[in-house]
Amino acid sequence: MSKLSPSNNINNLVIIGHMGSGKSTIALYLAKKLSYSFIDTDELIVKKIKMSISEYFKNYGEKEFRLIEEKTILDLLDKNTKNIIAFGGGAFQSFRVRQSVKKNAISIWLKCDLKTLAFRCSRKKNRPLLQDKNIRSVLKELNKLRADNFAKANYTFNVSKKTKSKLTNEIIAKLNLNENY
Numbered sequence: 602m603s604k605l606s607p608s609n610n611i612n613n614l615v616i617i618g619h620m621g622s623g624k625s626t627i628a629l630y631l632a633k634k635l636s637y638s639f640i641d642t643d644e645l646i647v648k649k650i651k652m653s654i655s656e657y658f659k660n661y662g663e664k665e666f667r668l669i670e671e672k673t674i675l676d677l678l679d680k681n682t683k684n685i686i687a688f689g690g691g692a693f694q695s696f697r698v699r700q701s702v703k704k705n706a707i708s709i710w711l712k713c714d715l716k717t718l719a720f721r722c723s724r725k726k727n728r729p730l731l732q733d734k735n736i737r738s739v740l741k742e743l744n745k746l747r748a749d750n751f752a753k754a755n756y757t758f759n760v761s762k763k764t765k766s767k768l769t770n771e772i773i774a775k776l777n778l779n780e781n782y
Contacts, residue, residue, distance in 0.1 A: 605681060612683045614628075614684070615711060616685065616687045617693045617708065618712065619744065621719075622711040622723070623713070627768055630765050631726075635685070638683060639687075640677065640687070641686075642692060644648060646666075694746070694747060699750065709754060711760045712753035712757050756775060756776065
């Protein structure tokens with residue numbers, strides 16, 4: 602798999618990975634340290650659809666959700682603002698989203714081992730793809746489907762057993778970003 606070539610525009614940093622990998626937590630922490638705006642695409646979508654993602658999945662299905670997710674992300678990446686954006690776990694599966702990220706952002710994959718993901722995901726009950734299912738089995742299948750696309754990110758950071766402080770410092774150093782606090 603070839604990596605996406607880095608954009609000249611580092612106004613947008615996109616954080617991708619499986620559910621439970623810490624995308625929202627790390628994105629928010631990075632945004633504060635770098636004085637960027639923080640955007641969680643799932644939160645943005647919930648405001649748009651006026652219901653939880655779980656409810657939307659139940660009422661309209663994953664396919665309809667992915668269409669809204671794709672449009673939301675494409676609109677967001679089209680703006681020239683300084684954002685740290687946490688994507689939903691399945692967002693980077695869209696070819697159109699990946700192409701827009703390649704053009705408008707730097708992408709960071711938060712890679713996490715499946716055991717840690719399963720533990721983290723078992724503590725939250727709001728994940729529609731995991732409801733009433735064996736969490737480890739679903740995560741294993743999702744990893745088979747998504748890992749190749751995640752690997753196309755500009756940067757990969759292993760997040761297993763790392764504090765948010767250590768991880769954000771690694772990201773800032775690797776990307777040669779300046780902290781603004």
